């Protein structure tokens with residue numbers, strides 16, 4: 001197909017280091033080491049190349065981007081080049097001095113994650129004692145600095161029963177926006193799927209609670225809702241279409257069409273140290289592989305929604321069928337759809353399962369082991 005327009009956003013995974021250990025993290029199981037990370041000069045060059053390419057938004061992510069001491073310099077360069085900057089953070093390292101320094105560097109938005117409204121369960125899920133209290137303090141600092149705040153809550157079987165309290169907690173933090181996102185099963189979340197899969201009753205209750213909360217909070221806090229794929233009948237247009245809107249740079253400089261694409265077989269992983277960003281975006285083999293519609297098998301190839309959802313998520317197709325070019329099994333036209341529905345029901349009724357915290361060296365989770373109690 002012809003060369004695409006510029007990407008809207010660049011996801012800069014500055015590091016895989018993180019003080020938290022959330023079992024639903026979408027980072028790969030093989031986390032990059034600090035010694036593998038791009039240096040400051042290379043990140044600044046990447047931002048210049050991104051600006052020249054036409055990127056409008058920079059999402060500073062990880063891991064925990066505040067683990068990088070050069071976060072302020074990276075933010076400042078993006079602002080100099082007129083790129084909108086959004087920090088995606090756990091908040092536990094966001095002290096007064098760093099909020100001030102980042103605001104001075106031109107940071108425009110903070111997205112802060114919470115694990116639950118119940119401090120003990122939140123700290124258990126995040127694997128960080130005192131984490132929830134630290135996040136509340138960070139939210140207050142962000143608001144005091146006058147920065148817009150989005151609170152992000154990934155929901156799953158272990159916290160969905162607290163959803164009304166999670167919404168209230170985001171409101172009390174002064175969030176302008178709350179994103180409630182059902183877990184997407186990539187990376188560590190895929191390995192921990194049996195520990196996280198919600199019951200159908202939890203999903204249906206969440207749908208009702210979100211609808212009511214949107215009305216209740218309408219004038220004070222916008223609420224976005226990412227619905228659960230395993231309980232759906234049509235897939236989402238993952239990443240807004242492969243290689244069409246977003247570009248990800250991993251900590252080691254690999255340039256990918258999505259944050260989870262490194263785990264797909266056949267990925268070539270072009271690197272910013274070896275090739276200009278624009279060349280990778282326009283002509284890189286990883287980007288061309290599933291861009292557009294020519295690669296699609298049936299039933300997508302002749303489906304009227306093929307340019308609406310682009311056949312769904314390539315990473316999910318691979319995780320569930322072993323073939324990254326398959327129709328996303330979330331779609332009920334996929335020959336694998338029944339399997340995903342059965343899998344969701346089976347894993348949800350097994351009750352809680354011990355999860356594997358996201359830490360370097362931890363192996364995949366024991367996904368079939370039954371557990372002691374229901375949450």
Ligand code: SF4
Nearest residue numbers: 300303305306311331
């Ligand atoms: Fe989307 Fe393919 Fe399903 Fe059509 S068949 S709705 S294009 S996933």
Ligand code: FES
Nearest residue numbers: 238258313314315
């Ligand atoms: Fe990779 Fe959906 S997460 S394409």
